[in-house]
Each structure stands twice: as C-alpha cells, then as structure tokens.
Amino acid sequence: MLVNKALIKRFLSFKVVYLEIRRNFKGGDEFIVKHNNMLLIQRKLSELLGNKKYYSNYYNQSISKYRDITCYISVYEKLPEKQSSILTEEKINHSDDVNFGDSMYSVKKKLNVPYSLVKVQRYCHVLFYKMRIGVYKIIVELHFFKNKLVFFKYTFPSLNKHLEIEKFVKKKYLDSNRLMDFSKQCIIDNWNSCLRIENEVAFSLYYVSMKFGFAEYLKKKKKSIKERKVYRESYILNELLERL
Incomplete structure (x- = not known):
C-alpha cells in the first residue's frame, strides 16, 4: 500500500506541474513534448550503454577465443561424418532474408537490433547480438570469412528445457517424432x-556451411599448424642432442 500511495502522490504532483505549465507557460505543450523527447533519448542512451557493457563482457568471455584459429578448426571438426548426418529438404539458414554466403554489409542492413562487430582473424569477422523470443534468451553470433557468412551460432545461456528446442529443430527440419542423437548426429541440407546441437557448458546450436572456401582454408591452416609443431619438436630434439 505504501508503494501505491507513493505512486499516486507522484502522479498527482506531475499532473499539477503539467497544468501549471499549461496555464503560465506559453508553449507549454511544446515544453512537454521536448521533455518527453529528452526522457526518451536518456532511456535510449542508457540502453545503448548497457548493451555496450554487455557486449564487451560477452566478447571477453566468448568471442575473443576465435582469435585462435584452432577454435574455428574445432567447430568444423566436431561435425559428424556425412554418413552419420540426416538429410533435410528444408534449407538451413539464419532467416528468410539472411543466408549463407551473404555479405557482411547486406546482413547488417537487415538486422534491426543493436549489435557489435569485431575482427578476430585476418579474414574473419564476428557480428554478435542478443535477442529474446518469448521466454527464451538467445545470443547470436554471425561469423564471416572474406566478407561472406559461413557460420552462425545460437546460444541459450540459461535454458533448462533443452529438449523443447531439440523438438522444435526436429519439427522444422525433419519430423518431431524422428529418433535422433544430437550428440552423435547432425542435420545436413x-x-x-x-x-x-551441443549441450555442454551452454546449450548451443551450430549452423555451418561447407561452401565459400572456409572449410578448405581451415584444412590448410590445420596442416600448417601441424607442420610447425613437427618442425619445432624436431628443432628442440636436435638442440637437446647437441647439448647432451
């Protein structure tokens, strides 16, 4: 009741001020409009600052790891073999107007949400943002290689009913009654x-394209890393033998 009385008192006080402005201040309506506009601007600035802080924290926790190319290699290596994949007739894409291979510029134009964009590799950029659909909070990552969308990820940071999401996925791409082990199988179009689908630290959906040259690029990078490792081990062994 104390809260209700306080709110009523505040409302009546505001109403008195409003009427006083209308009575004694010429152009009072314009004043009220400008005041409301200022409040709206302050609210938007507060939201933007809050988003900036949130995105900065998320970058430090999740996005910065992609500065290590082995993280991308791991994403592609975790895909099951093609014979373990289940074919869908439904096209796998981000949305009706955002598809694999789309340019970074065209994707940015189609997003109606605040987002952050960072460069993590010579040819790789990550655009990420948060969204909410009903009760579901989702963090979306869009990964671009040479300005083309090649991989995106949905993460549900606080999800208990992951079986519901799995059911939705099967309903869209396959059949809701289809038996599928998401830990060992994936869907391919x-x-x-x-x-x-990965359910480890957080529940995440990985959408990966095998086109547009990124998979081949990662294979070459993996080979190069392996060769450097062999060379380094050989160098250390030779140096050790010389000193013994």
Whole structure:
C-alpha cells in the first residue's frame, strides 16, 4: 500500500506541474513534448550503454577465443561424418532474408537490433547480438570469412528445457517424432549446410556451411599448424642432442 500511495502522490504532483505549465507557460505543450523527447533519448542512451557493457563482457568471455584459429578448426571438426548426418529438404539458414554466403554489409542492413562487430582473424569477422523470443534468451553470433557468412551460432545461456528446442529443430527440419542423437548426429541440407546441437557448458546450436572456401582454408591452416609443431619438436630434439 505504501508503494501505491507513493505512486499516486507522484502522479498527482506531475499532473499539477503539467497544468501549471499549461496555464503560465506559453508553449507549454511544446515544453512537454521536448521533455518527453529528452526522457526518451536518456532511456535510449542508457540502453545503448548497457548493451555496450554487455557486449564487451560477452566478447571477453566468448568471442575473443576465435582469435585462435584452432577454435574455428574445432567447430568444423566436431561435425559428424556425412554418413552419420540426416538429410533435410528444408534449407538451413539464419532467416528468410539472411543466408549463407551473404555479405557482411547486406546482413547488417537487415538486422534491426543493436549489435557489435569485431575482427578476430585476418579474414574473419564476428557480428554478435542478443535477442529474446518469448521466454527464451538467445545470443547470436554471425561469423564471416572474406566478407561472406559461413557460420552462425545460437546460444541459450540459461535454458533448462533443452529438449523443447531439440523438438522444435526436429519439427522444422525433419519430423518431431524422428529418433535422433544430437550428440552423435547432425542435420545436413542440399546446399551442404549443417546444423549441430551441443549441450555442454551452454546449450548451443551450430549452423555451418561447407561452401565459400572456409572449410578448405581451415584444412590448410590445420596442416600448417601441424607442420610447425613437427618442425619445432624436431628443432628442440636436435638442440637437446647437441647439448647432451
């Protein structure tokens, strides 16, 4: 009751001020409009600052790891073998107007949410943002290689009913009654795009394209890393033998 009385008192006080302005201040309506506009601007600035802080924290926790190319290699290596994949007739994409291979510029134009964009590799950029659909909070990552969308990820940071999401995925791409082990299988479409679900630290959906040169690029990087490792081990061994 104390809260209700306080709110009523505040409302009546505001109403008195409003009427006083209308009575004694010429152009009072304009004043009220400007005041409301200022409040709206302050609210938007507060939201932007809050988003900036949130995105900064998320970058430090989740996005910065992609500065290590082995993180991308791991994403592609975790995809099950093609024979373990289940084919869908439904096209795997981000949305009706955002598809694999779309340019970074065109994707940014189609997003109606605050987002952050960072460069993590020579040819790789990550655009990420948060969204809410009903009770579901989702963090979205869009990964671009040479300005083309090649991989995106949905993370549900606080999800208890992950079986519901798995059911939604099967309903959209397959059959809700289809038996599927998401820990060992993934869904693949006719455009060589894959969908894999991971339920480890957080519940995440990985959408990966095998086109646009990124998979081949990662294979070359992996080979180069392996060769450097062999060379380094050989160098250390030779140096050790010389000193013994």
